[in-house]
Amino acid sequence: LDVFYVYRSLITIFLTMLICGVGIAGNIMVVLVVLRTKHMVTPTNCYLVSLAVADLIVLLAAGLPNISDVVAFWIYGYTGCLCITYLQYLGINVSSCSITAFTIERYIAICHSIKAQFICTVSRAKRIIAGVWIFTSLYCTMWFFLVDTDETVYTNGVVVTCGYRVSRSLYMPIYFLDFTLFYVIPLIVATVLYGLIARILFMSPLPSHLNDRAGGGSGTCLGSKWLYGWITKMLAVVVILFALLWMPYRTLVVVNSFIDPPYHNTWFLLFCRMCIYTNSAINPIVYNLMSQKFRVAFKKLCKCHWGQREAEYNKPAVQSQREPPEGIG
Incomplete structure (x- = not known):
């Protein structure tokens, strides 16, 4: 049993550190390239920044505490039990709302391209994002009243855990509310809207030279369907990954609501956690693989970072050759 526990612990720590490390670095890069590059500040990218910040919160509040x-x-x-639980659900729910928001923005941009010129603006996107964060922040405050620490006394010491202060029958309705608002509804909306988008694009096939130009589109809301082709595919992939990677955990919660005792297989719980962390870590990789603009921006950011480090490293060496430091010689 001890060997099994050590083996499981090592796998958990390794996978969590790997996924969270990649995810934290990638999401920070998404935020930086959009904020530091003027032509990257578009309505869609504003939603992607919101998604990146939400994913960062999930990785920091759910992933890293899992290691300790x-x-x-x-x-x-x-206090940590309350705040960390709150931040976990805040990040998860904002992530879902951000996905829904950019899905609706894509639909308006492609299916109502004339209206989109007035609706899909950066200022409106920022207001929507602010509304999403305010609503979700208020909604998640209920978790401050639902969790508590529990101390179990053993002969060799006291074990402290962070768990629910209410019975299983009371918090299950809250889980189903979360399941409906932040998983089922976003997926229904995404399925319907991306179906309508695909129908529009399929009914009006584009010339090959316009398809080529779409790959280098600016991503701004200009009302041209071909301009949005590349980013629409990328965002559809983000939605599909969200659906697939959250499915194990969401299914587990639903199943455990109807069986007693609940299913708590250690390896399956580990798999569910890793899927959640992967969902928060994988989006920057998708952007890099599917968006030329993000790929170029990421490369420039890395070159800029390493260029600054090399300049800082070389600067003292150059100075020391020309002029000794003060107080020497």
């Missing part, structure tokens, strides 16, 4: 929980039980105290 494996090796030392709960070490963050009562």
